[in-house]
Amino acid sequence: MxxxxxxxxxxxxxxxxxxxxxxxxxxxxxxxxxxxxxxxxxxxxxxxxxxxxxxxxxxxxxxxxxxxxxxxxxxxxxxxxxxxxxxxxxxxxxxxxxxxxxxxxxxxxxxxxxxxxxxxxFQQGGKPRFKSFKRGLNSIEGTDNHEIMYKPEQKAIVWRRNGIKYMKPDTDYMKEALASDRRVKYCRIVRRTLNGKKRWFVQLVVEGVPPVRKVYAPKCEVVGIDPGPSRIAYFHEHHAAIVEVAPNVDLQESKIRLLQRRIDRSKRANNPDNFNPDGTVIKGSLKWITSNRGRKLLAKLAEHHRRLAATRKRDHGKLVNDLLQIGGTIKIEKNSYRSYQRNFGRSTNRTGMGEFVAHLKR
Known part of the structure; x- marks a missing residue:
């Protein structure tokens, strides 16, 4: 258990x-x-x-x-x-x-x-979907450290008698995070697609609190923040500023648009019978053929969005750490971030304000 x-x-x-x-x-x-x-x-x-x-x-x-x-x-x-x-x-x-x-x-x-x-x-989400062969599962985990086993003496993960070596950075943080007195509860194998290729990772769920990287302020220090579509204003007794939530995220919309147009042309060239004379898609169940070039274009578009998401997440983490070093208590008004998406679609798509607030609360 x-x-x-x-x-x-x-x-x-x-x-x-x-x-x-x-x-x-x-x-x-x-x-x-x-x-x-x-x-x-x-x-x-x-x-x-x-x-x-x-x-x-x-x-x-x-x-x-x-x-x-x-x-x-x-x-x-x-x-x-x-x-x-x-x-x-x-x-x-x-x-x-x-x-x-x-x-x-x-x-x-x-x-x-x-x-x-x-x-x-309980009407908190839509009907769950089946996993297709193309998408598959993204992760498999155990319930304890007896099936997918973490073996530090072998520098490997052992699963079904298969010893898989892991790569551990030689940093002070990693040495403290995986010290001998830290107990690994269970392991999770994760599959990701990076630049069109499958990559494998292991997530070790370790008991306790992580090593300290940032020194957070005490709870008596109060910070009030006011989020907008792309920036937040925060106020503290000794600090006040308006900062960008994701300053390093560049959507490169023209590049995305060109890629989407190339994908659409490839799809129409390989599936001419799936379109009406006016260019619209025929209704009903259709069989789609994707060429090798089309698959490469789809992988390129997916990689572009993956990098944007990773950059956005990194910027959010940096800003969260900066705010928590100023104040241990964060006060924020209740906003509808779904409304942000409807009214400020492009800015919200770039910054992910709702995701930032969720990260801050967590």
């Missing part, structure tokens, strides 16, 4: 050879299939549950403890809870007869499905 103590994440790149890459690809593909099977079973149970008399009676009850208790009883009867989804995922893994991932990873996949299904059940 995972403990509920505080923790932080240390991410390290993995040095993967061809054999290990095939193993990881196979494991992630099986994880995707397991996710889809678990989600399909859960959605089927949800549909059958909503057709029962007990669920309709609970729905028509006035809000209160009795209604919540009735809903909980119906959910438990159909196994629509975290334990039920974990059991479903593990049962699918056993029925498959495959040994690509273990029971701990299957349990984590079941918990991921449950979080998506819970948002849908």
């Amino acid at each position: 995972r403990s509920t103590t505080s923790s932080y994440i240390v991410e390290l790149p993995l040095r993967v050879n061809d054999q290990q890459n095939r193993f990881l690809e196979k494991a992630f593909e099986f994880g995707r299939m397991l996710y889809n099977a678990t989600l399909g079973t859960a959605l089927g149970r949800l549909q059958r549950m909503r057709e029962t008399k007990e669920w309709r009676e609970a729905r028509d009850m006035p809000k209160g403890r009795a209604r919540t208790k009735a809903f909980t009883a119906v959910h438990n009867a159909f196994g629509l809870n975290e334990f039920g989804l974990v059991t479903i995922a593990n049962d699918h893994r056993k029925a498959s007869g495959r040994n690509d991932i273990g029971s701990h990873e299957a349990q984590s996949i079941g918990k991921t499905v449950w979080r998506a299904l819970k948002r849908y059940m």
Whole structure:
């Protein structure tokens, strides 16, 4: 079981050879299939549950403890809870007869499905989608340090008897963050696409608080901030300024527009039968053909947006650290950042004001 103590994440790149890459690809593909099977079973149970008399009676009850208790009883009867989804995922893994991932990873996949299904059940999000072969899973994690194991003496991650070396920077921060007295709760394998190529990383979830990089101000120091579409104004007893939230983000809109036009021309040249004479797309299910050049263009566009997001995140972190070094208590008015997107689309797209405020609160 995972403990509920505080923790932080240390991410390290993995040095993967061809054999290990095939193993990881196979494991992630099986994880995707397991996710889809678990989600399909859960959605089927949800549909059958909503057709029962007990669920309709609970729905028509006035809000209160009795209604919540009735809903909980119906959910438990159909196994629509975290334990039920974990059991479903593990049962699918056993029925498959495959040994690509273990029971701990299957349990984590079941918990991921449950979080998506819970948002849908309680009208906090849309209907969860199945993972396509093209997109796949982005990460697989264990529940403790016994399946995907961190082995510092080997300088490797061991998963299903495969020892995968990691690259650890030789810095003071990293030495303190992964000291011998720090306990690694569990590990997470992450797959990312960088410049059109797959890269593998391991995220170590370490118990405790991370080493201090910045000295934050005490809580008695109060800072008030007023966010706008692209800048914030902050005020402290000894500091006041108006600063850009993401000064290093350059959208390069002309470059994006040219790339999108090249992608559109490639799509039309390879799929002439999917368009009407006036240039609009034919309605209905269509089969699309993508050329190698078209795939390279799509990868180039995705890499451009990935770099923008990484730059934006770095600028947000720097500004958050600067503000917390001035004041330990941040006061901010309640704003609708969805409204910012509607009214200041270009500025909000560049700066990500809602994401910055979420980072600051976290």
